[in-house]
Amino acid sequence: MKYFLIAGEASGDLHAADVMRALQRKDPDAEFRFIGGDLMCAVGGQLLYHYRRLAYMGIIAVALHLPAILKGLRRCKKEIKDWRPDCVILIDYPGFNMKMAKYVHRQNICPVYYYIAPKIWAWKEYRIKSIRRYVDRLFSILPFEVDFFEQKHHYPISYVGNPSVEEVVRFKSSYKTTFADFSEQHGLEKNRKIIALLAGSRASEIERNLIKMIRATHNLLQTTYQLVIACAPGIAPAFYEKVLARLTAEERAHLHLVLNETYPLLSHATAALVTSGTATLETALFNVPQVVCYHTAAGKLVSFMRQLVLKVKYISLVNLICDQEVVKELVADEMTVSNVRQALADILPEGCKHEAVLSGYETMRQRLGGLGAPQRVAEEIYERLRLEQ
Secondary structure (H helix, E strand, O other): OEEEEEEOOHHHHHHHHHHHHHHHHHOOOOEEEEEEOHHHHHHOOEEEEEHHHOOOOOHHHHHHOHHHHHHHHHHHHHHHHHHOOOEEEEEOOHHHHHHHHHHHHHOOOOOEEEEOOOOOOOOOHHHHHHHHHHOOEEEEOOOOHHHHHHHHOOOOOEEOOOHHHHHHHHHHHHOOOOHHHHHHHHOOOOOOEEEEEEOOOOHHHHHHHHHHHHHHOOOHHHOOEEEEEEEOOOOOHHHHHHHHOOOOHHHHOOEEEEEOOHHHHHHHEEEEEEOOOHHHHHHHHOOOOEEEEEOOOOHHHHHHHHHHHOOOOOOOHHHHHHOOOOOEEEEHHHOOHHHHHHHHHHHOOOOOOHHHHHHHHHHHHHHHOOOOHHHHHHHHHHHHHHHHO
């Protein structure tokens, strides 16, 4: 059968590639065409557009690159119409993908399956109307989404488990590098424990968060810790150096960067400061106590607007899954150097909240369930298509 997939960012490329491999095991004759990235290309098929040409976030960035985005939409629509796939599989990236779902449905080309549901439980809840009209089956990776879609909106979905669980387990099973070897590879200090800094995947997030994170840890760097920044994919190390130029020489002491080594870094970290997103979940799966930090401009206004706009109590996936504050969230005007410093001290091995965080992580793992999310997606899609033939 013919499968057309659309993944609009690095994480989607990873998840889509896993689904493609699972589909190949079910359907040896599977053909793929896609918008995606290098990982999907490695599986096989025809790349129509690399996600880097379309992956723009925020109103200003989207407006500046609108011609490129519209060109990508047109080409994608034409390819689907001409190729006539047996199904379209959308992975996250709702701004672009919901437009494609609408087009494919209205043209009556093929079923539309959506893997990694749009986070309408947080904002833009009105999108449920479009999902109901244009998506034939929604595959969720977050357990609390089942009640949201099925109980609140009476829209049946499939909870397939969370792919990050499988990705972390797969990494752990093959990663054998010791702390000493990791330190030597990256020029780290072998006699100091690591505090990992995951300051976001976008330049604007890094600019807002990184300096405050570093300054909050200054007292710890006089003793037994070092800071290691996980450079985000797609962000050049030179950008980090530009941001770090705002620090004094003393503040730069015991500070290191690693590129494309987030999982190895988390394997060796004692604690972490993390912005929101999938990184909070991954950090928890590595059992690293964390503080969630997300500074914004006009913090007081943002904190006020958050109460009006967001439909959920928390921003981190850990807390959302557990439905309680397992990890401390410091958002908008709450993210100050002093607040981060105190929250970090609480989760270090000698801190008063260290064991409570680890216990919360165990609850999160139980609620996420076991391995096999990509396989469940592939199996259900394949069986649905087979029954329609």
